[in-house]
Amino acid sequence: MKTTLPVLALASLLLNAAAVFAAPLTNSHVIELAVHRIERLTELKKIDTNYANKLASMSLSLGAPADIANGAYTVLISQSPGADQSVNQMQMILGTDGKAIKETIVKSAAPAGEPNWTTVSPLTLLENAFHYLMENGENSADLKVFVDSVVEASIHQLNVDNTVQGQVLMTNSQNSKKLEIILDSNGNFVSAKVI
Numbered sequence: 306m307k308t309t310l311p312v313l314a315l316a317s318l319l320l321n322a323a324a325v326f327a328a329p330l331t332n333s334h335v336i337e338l339a340v341h342r343i344e345r346l347t348e349l350k351k352i353d354t355n356y357a358n359k360l361a362s363m364s365l366s367l368g369a370p371a372d373i374a375n376g377a378y379t380v381l382i383s384q385s386p387g388a389d390q391s392v393n394q395m396q397m398i399l400g401t402d403g404k405a406i407k408e409t410i411v412k413s414a415a416p417a418g419e420p421n422w423t424t425v426s427p428l429t430l431l432e433n434a435f436h437y438l439m440e441n442g443e444n445s446a447d448l449k450v451f452v453d454s455v456v457e458a459s460i461h462q463l464n465v466d467n468t469v470q471g472q473v474l475m476t477n478s479q480n481s482k483k484l485e486i487i488l489d490s491n492g493n494f495v496s497a498k499v500i
Contacts, residue, residue, distance in 0.1 A: 330378075330403050332455045332478075333442070336365055337435040338403040339380040343428060346408065356395060357428035359384040362459040369398045369406075377401040387414050420462040423469055424490040427460040430471035434458070434486040437494050438475070447499045454478045463487070470495065 330338075340363070346352040362383045369376020376398040384393040391414030398407045422430075435458070442452035454477040463470040468490065475484040487495040 330401075331439075331453050332365055333435055333438055333452045335378045335399060335403055336363055336380065336455060336458060337432065337439065339363060339365075339382070339397050339399065339405070340428060340432045340435065342397060342405045342408075343382065344432075352395065352408070352410075353393070355384050355393065356382060357426045358422065359393075360427040360431060360460060361385045361392070362457060363431070364457045365455070373398050373406060375400045376406055378403075381411070385420065389414070422462065422471075422490075425492045427462075427471065429492050430488050431458060431460050431473055433488055433492045433494070434471075434473035434475075437486060437497065438484070441497075448484065448497075450479050450482075451475050451477050451484045455484075 343352070343356050343360075347354045347357045360382070364381045364383075366379045366381075367377070369379050378399040380397045380399065382395045382397060386392050392412065393414050394410070394412040396409045396411045397405055400406050438448060438451055438455075442448035455475050456478045457476045459474050461472040461474065463472050470490065471488045471492075473484075473486040473488070475486070477484075483500050484497065485500050486497045489495055
């Protein structure tokens with residue numbers, strides 16, 4: 306009993322210190338967490354699977370509506386435009402820990418049109434692009450700005466030699482440069498460059 310109390314006190318102190326000194330989330334991590342939340346919501350059939358299969362872009366802004374307690378980030382998820390050019394959109398509010406607090410359909414439109422993806426969804430391609438960025442961004446000054454300050458990511462379909470590829474374009478809040486990440490139709494990394 307004499308040794309248990311000091312050990313428990315030390316463990317409590319270390320856990321509290323870790324929570325206090327935890328690094329804030331990078332913008333790329335917040336968007337990547339939102340991607341995982343969309344995956345989960347579509348698996349549970351709580352949102353339309355077109356948010357995975359017809360994803361066009363995700364935009365991040367700091368802060369949340371005043372009526373959402375503990376909201377730190379707002380992510381706007383947009384599908385590809387429908388035939389009438391209207392777009393289905395969902396707003397996701399995340400807390401300082403990156404956990405989703407609330408999802409709201411902010412605009413409902415006609416079903417999304419083209420492009421049709423064959424092997425993996427654009428959501429999976431976007432997720433793989435963010436994994437590449439987060440795994441390689443700490444070692445490259447050109448990529449680091451996107452790790453910390455990405456504010457939008459869009460996915461486009463390319464046809465290269467009759468092969469479908471995904472082009473992910475990321476913008477950041479620090480400069481006008483864009484990061485282009487190309488993935489093959491299975492979601493494997495092909496190339497990356499800052500443009």
